[in-house]
Amino acid sequence: MFEKVLIANRGEIALRINRACKEMGISTVAIHSTADAESMHVRLADESVCVGPPPAGQSYLNIPQIIAACEITGAEAIHPGYGFLSENARFAEIVREHGITFIGPTPEHIRLMGDKIAAKQAVKELGIPTVPGSDGGVTSDTEAARIAEEIGYPVLIKAAAGGGGRGMKVAQKPSDLSLALATARSEAKAAFGDDAVYMEKYLQLPRHIEVQVLADSHGKVLHLGERDCSLQRRHQKVWEEAGSPALNAAQREEIGGVVTRALNKLGYLGAGTIEFLFEDGRFYFIEMNTRLQVEHPVTEAITGIDIVREQIRVASGSPLELDQKDIVFEGHAIECRINAENAFTFTPSPGTITQFHAPGGLGVRFDSHMYTGYRIPPYYDSLAGKLIVHGKNRNECLMRLRRALDELVVGGIETTIPLFQKLVREQDILNGDYNIHWLEQWLAKKSA
Numbered sequence: 001m002f003e004k005v006l007i008a009n010r011g012e013i014a015l016r017i018n019r020a021c022k023e024m025g026i027s028t029v030a031i032h033s034t035a036d037a038e039s040m041h042v043r044l045a046d047e048s049v050c051v052g053p054p055p056a057g058q059s060y061l062n063i064p065q066i067i068a069a070c071e072i073t074g075a076e077a078i079h080p081g082y083g084f085l086s087e088n089a090r091f092a093e094i095v096r097e098h099g100i101t102f103i104g105p106t107p108e109h110i111r112l113m114g115d116k117i118a119a120k121q122a123v124k125e126l127g128i129p130t131v132p133g134s135d136g137g138v139t140s141d142t143e144a145a146r147i148a149e150e151i152g153y154p155v156l157i158k159a160a161a162g163g164g165g166r167g168m169k170v171a172q173k174p175s176d177l178s179l180a181l182a183t184a185r186s187e188a189k190a191a192f193g194d195d196a197v198y199m200e201k202y203l204q205l206p207r208h209i210e211v212q213v214l215a216d217s218h219g220k221v222l223h224l225g226e227r228d229c230s231l232q233r234r235h236q237k238v239w240e241e242a243g244s245p246a247l248n249a250a251q252r253e254e255i256g257g258v259v260t261r262a263l264n265k266l267g268y269l270g271a272g273t274i275e276f277l278f279e280d281g282r283f284y285f286i287e288m289n290t291r292l293q294v295e296h297p298v299t300e301a302i303t304g305i306d307i308v309r310e311q312i313r314v315a316s317g318s319p320l321e322l323d324q325k326d327i328v329f330e331g332h333a334i335e336c337r338i339n340a341e342n343a344f345t346f347t348p349s350p351g352t353i354t355q356f357h358a359p360g361g362l363g364v365r366f367d368s369h370m371y372t373g374y375r376i377p378p379y380y381d382s383l384a385g386k387l388i389v390h391g392k393n394r395n396e397c398l399m400r401l402r403r404a405l406d407e408l409v410v411g412g413i414e415t416t417i418p419l420f421q422k423l424v425r426e427q428d429i430l431n432g433d434y435n436i437h438w439l440e441q442w443l444a445k446k447s448a
């Protein structure tokens with residue numbers, strides 16, 4: 001096992017990784033930008049290294065500085081968290097070339113899944129069902145028109161290098177297609193430096209359901225069930241549940257089996273998430289994330305498995321101790337992303353937290369780097385905390401979420417707490433009856 005791990009991230013996820021390390025007796029090195037010198041992740045780590053000025057490109061994405069921080073402190077492994085360098089295959093390679101362990105999959109698998117065209121092709125060959133669409137990239141209007149006719153409108157043009165819900169354009173009818181293709185390409189080029197795009201059938205009322213996996217270097221792959229992340233705004237998750245209100249045990253077992261067999265064939269290592277759209281009882285692969293996800297705690301709540309601990313263990317070469325039959329799903333869990341932004345317009349609201357009180361009690365977890373007097377800097381994403389609630393069943397979970405949200409106090413900045421206080425009282429949400437468009441439609445009705 002490692003003695004010292006460097007955490008190449010900030011905010012709540014750096015704290016989360018620090019906690020797992022502490023419980024494993026591993027000492028920790030935090031990195032930070034000058035804007036984060038006072039941050040909780042720096043205070044709680046054993047050592048810290050300033051890696052640059054506020055802009056992420058010069059600090060949290062500054063590969064030479066991060067490698068140097070490892071060498072100076074003698075850290076043997078790097079946990080990248082999510083975002084920043086977590087899905088950067090070149091970074092994982094450089095880490096490996098320096099004799100440091102990257103806590104995550106191999107650079108080859110990161111690269112494969114980072115190219116969404118190649119990823120889709122690869123998982124299809126491994127027996128995972130995909131969304132009907134182009135077999136590879138789409139370059140010309142005539143090719144796009146031919147494929148769209150085949151799969152039927154509406155269609156979605158997606159960036160091969162896409163992420164964070166960006167670089168997608170819908171064409172409702174043939175006359176929209178040429179413009180959708182051109183805009184998708186130029187947006188993809190601007191956002192990701194790569195204008196490769198592909199095409200999928202645009203599903204009308206799907207849910208977003210993803211399967212969490214864990215794999216060791218001894219050929220064992222386990223699935224930890226699914227999460228339902230259908231409540232989204234601009235293709236970004238807002239609220240996540242485990243399990244999905246739309247799946248039964250047989251469907252869970254079936255998709256879990258399909259995924260674990262596929263990743264076994266691939267020889268995957270570490271934690272990963274296979275994302276699907278789910279419509280009319282069928283699963284359609286959309287992408288694989290080769291890292292820890294923001295919403296991993298809901299899975300931890302219902303399985304009792306510390307996913308970060310397992311990531312560190314398998315990266316060090318230890319085998320997974322559990323077998324699939326040992327993984328039991330208990331109760332229901334929901335996570336709300338508490339962002340520093342207006343609850344209904346989503347305008348960012350950085351600033352100083354003047355008052356802070358975290359909710360507690362049975363089944364309540366609050367992962368956050370906030371404290372009274374902490375100044376949320378304007379340079380990074382707006383996630384300020386995650387409220388995770390676990391109950392014996394979905395009803396208990398929803399009632400607990402209601403009271404936990406009412407206990408949570410964050411003063412001085414705007415947050416998304418009022419949004420969740422409303423959502424947790426909406427009949428469709430109480431019924432578990434929603435799809436990927438529900439939230440946007442609800443927000444549009446509210447502002448009308």
Ligand code: ADP
Binds near residue numbers: 163165235
């Ligand atoms: P990203 O990598 O940007 O997160 P994804 O491929 O994971 O992109 O898709 C993000 C979200 O976009 C999905 O959760 C879903 O809401 C929507 N989406 C993606 N593909 C489709 C599709 N074929 N039909 C309908 N919605 C889609």
